[in-house]
Amino acid sequence: MSQNTLKVHDLNEDAEFDENGVEAFDEKALSEEEPSDNDLAEEELLSQGATQRVLDATQLYLGEIGYSPLLTAEEEVYFARRALRGDVASRRRMIESNLRLVVKIARRYGNRGLALLDLIEEGNLGLIRAVEKFDPERGFRFSTYATWWIRQTIERAIMNQTRTIRLPIHIVKELNVYLRTARELSHKLDHEPSAEEIAEQLDKPVDDVSRMLRLNERITSVDTPLGGDSEKALLDILADEKENGPEDTTQDDDMKQSIVKWLF
Template sequence: MSHDLVRDYLKTIGKVPLLSRSEEQQFAQQIQVMQSLSEIPEDQRTHEQRELIRVGNRAKQAMIKANLRLVVSIAKHYTYRGLDMMDLVQEGSLGLTRATEKFDPTRGYKFSTYAYWWIRQTISRAIATQSRSICLPTSVIERLNCLKKTYRSLSQTLKRQPTQQEIADAMDIDRKAFEELLAYSHHVASLDQLVGFEEDTSLGDLLADDVAPLEEQVEERIFNQQLKDLLYCLTPRERAVIQTRYGLEDGNPLNRAATARKLGGLSRERVRQLETSGLRKLKAALARHNPLKKARAS
């Protein structure tokens, strides 16, 4: 894509002023009203309802135009991955549009925070889709489908995730044929974390083709970021204990004894005290900040 085209696009969107927090809130409320009224059949809408829908549509376009610079900023981090810059911007704009439709101004976070994850996720999915678009023979596609069906069937029968060897046996294919099939799956399912052909090797994460709904991913990302920010209301020792105890850094939670050993210089009782005081502070901070999970539970 021509650098001149990108430059011209940036110049155009750069002329659109950013919105204030109050404008974001106002436009978001107007969009919510518009979406609610849009469910009414068109021939049954009153004049006032039609006007509110028009106001909501204008608010939506204003929100989108004012945040296109955010799309470009995020898209720059994904260049040279199969899509050119303007394609990335186009995909990111779809995420931005979706963000304007799903944003709830009562939840207490800025629109840019919410939109960031929608934009990032839609761009990432577009790149993943592009990488999966490699043409494969029909016979290979059929075998890959069989692989997934076998995995699901064994999971239900065994009440656990089957190993690669168990799947290969169920498909009645040898190790070489199975590994060749997995090599193809690299191209169609982004299976870039394949491990050895051992008895205890699981394919659970590799063959699952149904990811969490995008909205859930976005909300989870925002909550995790908010939680990470809130950790700084703790003392350094409280923060270290909470992060280690619950595996916030590496995904591996530890019991209190193991936490004490890992941090060093702390007794198990001191870990308990720091954990208790840290959790108390976090709960208070979470309530004040009205994060997603609190809002979702209400």
């Protein structure tokens, strides 16, 4: 890929993180996170995991969490208040009752570089954090509040674990500004924007934009299989710049034979 052309990836462009690397909480976003009736129905379907025929690790996990009933709004307030007072059993009940919510959210982040079980594990950490931070007196449902934390922990894990070289959070924030601008320009211009076009839009130096865009390039292992029926890896087809190619070797051999013929 050219250094002056950006391939837009699905990162969390609008993320703003605090000093601990967790996106700053915005209560205004809660209204957008409230699960719909369809979402809650989907969560209920997950409870039928015991009837799954394929007993792989994911299905076994879904079967186990399907036995935990969902909490009503009144139960959420009751257990949340007790959890804040240090009641371990209430804290555990709130976590176990929302594990299916984690699975539902984690499924939206498939094909982003992490396996589903890894996404679920990260989401569970966000759920635990939500239980610790939830204030039942604020007036909104716990599922809404937990959804926000689950999404942030999953997105942060994708940023950190899918990159061979981890970028500092402040660099990710700056890069996301360019990614968001690039996406807007790609819709407006009907082509992938160049570094010059992004720099002009943001009133930034082109060199700075080009340097940041290079950080978004993906690193591929030389051991990556070529796919298909081939058993070769990428390493098998990469040319060694220190060695002559076949055409150079053939030309050198012909030249040597001609010199020998002329001399003798």
